[in-house]
Amino acid sequence: MMGKIWVEIMKLIKKCILCNKSGLFLHLQNGLCNSCKLNLDILNKNRKDLLHKIENQSGYDDMKDNILKLEDTLIKLNKYYSLGISLESDPSKELDDLISKKDQLILVNNMQKEIDTINSNYSTYSTEDSLKNLKEKYLPQFIQFQKQGIEFTNVSIIDLKLFIEKSEKKLARKIKREEKAYNDTINYIAFDLETTGLNPYSCEILEIGAVKVINGRISDTFQSLVKPKNIISSHITKINNITNYMVKDQRPIEEVLPEFISFIEKYPLVAHNAEFDYSFICENYEKIYNKKFRRKKTCTMRLYRKVYKEENNEKPYSSTLESCIEYLLSPNDMDEYLESAHRALTDAIMVHEIYEKLK
Incomplete structure (x- = not known):
C-alpha cells in the first residue's frame, strides 16, 4: 500500500529539465525552474545587446571582448536549445556564423576606429598614426579578404584608397600650417615706432626700430x-x-619705409600695442605704394594681459611696456630700458625679450 502511495507522490514531483532541481511544489515554466528561466531571460537579453553592439560597431576597444562574450552566451543558449527549449534562432548556427565572420568584424571595427580618429582630427600625431595603421596594416588585410571573395562591408577598396589619399593630402597641409605657425613664433620681426601723435592719418613717424629674430x-x-x-x-x-x-x-618716410619693408621680408610682426604701430605702417605704406599692407601681427600687450590674468586671477594694474619689463624681465633689462626709454630700437629689443617670455 505504502509503495503505491510513494509511486503516486513521485509522479507529482516536478523536475527542471536543465538543472535537474526537483520538488513537489517546484514552479516550472516550459520545463524550467525559476532560476533557470531567469538565466535564460538574461542570456537572451545579453545576446540581443551584444549583437546590437557588434552590428553597429559600438565600443571600439570592446569589439573582441564583445565577440567573446557573445560566443559564450550562444554556447550557454545552445544548452537550452538542445533540450527543446524554444528560442528565437538556433544558437549553434549563430555561433558558427559568428566564428566565420570574427576576423572580418574585428577588421572593420579597427578600420572604422582609425577612420573616425582621422576625421575627428584630434592631433597631427594621432592622425599620422591612424593613417599608417589604415594604409600599412588594415588595407592589406582588406584586400586579402576581397581576393578570397569574402564580402563583409559596403566600403570598396577604391573608396578606402581614395579616403587614405585625401587624408594624406589634408594631413600634409595641416603639418605645413603647423610648421608655419611654429616658425612664426621663432622667426619674426619685433619692432617699435616713435611718432608725433596717436592718429596715423594726421600724425607722422619719427623713428623706426626693429630686430630680426631667427630661431x-x-x-x-x-x-x-x-x-x-x-x-x-x-x-x-x-x-x-x-x-x-x-x-x-x-x-623722409618715403625713403625710410621702403628700407624697413625690405628688412622685414615676409616675416610676421610683433609689437607692444601692435594695432598702434601697425596702423602707422599701413597708412604710410598705402600712401607710398598705393596699395594695402597686410602682415600677420602679434601684440605683446595682449599676450601679457592674458598671461598675467591666468597667473594672478586678475587683470594687471598696468600693461605698458615698462610694466611688462618689470614683471617679466630682469633688473638689468629695466635699467637698459630706462636709459633710452621711448627710443624705437631699445623698445623693439624689449618687445623681443618679452615675447620670448610670453609665447
Whole structure:
C-alpha cells in the first residue's frame, strides 16, 4: 500500500529539465525552474545587446571582448536549445556564423576606429598614426579578404584608397600650417615706432626700430630716424626725447619705409600695442605704394594681459611696456630700458625679450 502511495507522490514531483532541481511544489515554466528561466531571460537579453553592439560597431576597444562574450552566451543558449527549449534562432548556427565572420568584424571595427580618429582630427600625431595603421596594416588585410571573395562591408577598396589619399593630402597641409605657425613664433620681426601723435592719418613717424629674430635669436637690427613734414612739438619731445635738431638732416618716410619693408621680408610682426604701430605702417605704406599692407601681427600687450590674468586671477594694474619689463624681465633689462626709454630700437629689443617670455 505504502509503495503505491510513494509511486503516486513521485509522479507529482516536478523536475527542471536543465538543472535537474526537483520538488513537489517546484514552479516550472516550459520545463524550467525559476532560476533557470531567469538565466535564460538574461542570456537572451545579453545576446540581443551584444549583437546590437557588434552590428553597429559600438565600443571600439570592446569589439573582441564583445565577440567573446557573445560566443559564450550562444554556447550557454545552445544548452537550452538542445533540450527543446524554444528560442528565437538556433544558437549553434549563430555561433558558427559568428566564428566565420570574427576576423572580418574585428577588421572593420579597427578600420572604422582609425577612420573616425582621422576625421575627428584630434592631433597631427594621432592622425599620422591612424593613417599608417589604415594604409600599412588594415588595407592589406582588406584586400586579402576581397581576393578570397569574402564580402563583409559596403566600403570598396577604391573608396578606402581614395579616403587614405585625401587624408594624406589634408594631413600634409595641416603639418605645413603647423610648421608655419611654429616658425612664426621663432622667426619674426619685433619692432617699435616713435611718432608725433596717436592718429596715423594726421600724425607722422619719427623713428623706426626693429630686430630680426631667427630661431629665437636676434640676427639683425634696423634703426632709422625719420624727418617729418611738420615741426615736432615740445610735448612729443618730452615723451620720446626726439628733437627737431635730431631729425633735420634725416631722410623722409618715403625713403625710410621702403628700407624697413625690405628688412622685414615676409616675416610676421610683433609689437607692444601692435594695432598702434601697425596702423602707422599701413597708412604710410598705402600712401607710398598705393596699395594695402597686410602682415600677420602679434601684440605683446595682449599676450601679457592674458598671461598675467591666468597667473594672478586678475587683470594687471598696468600693461605698458615698462610694466611688462618689470614683471617679466630682469633688473638689468629695466635699467637698459630706462636709459633710452621711448627710443624705437631699445623698445623693439624689449618687445623681443618679452615675447620670448610670453609665447
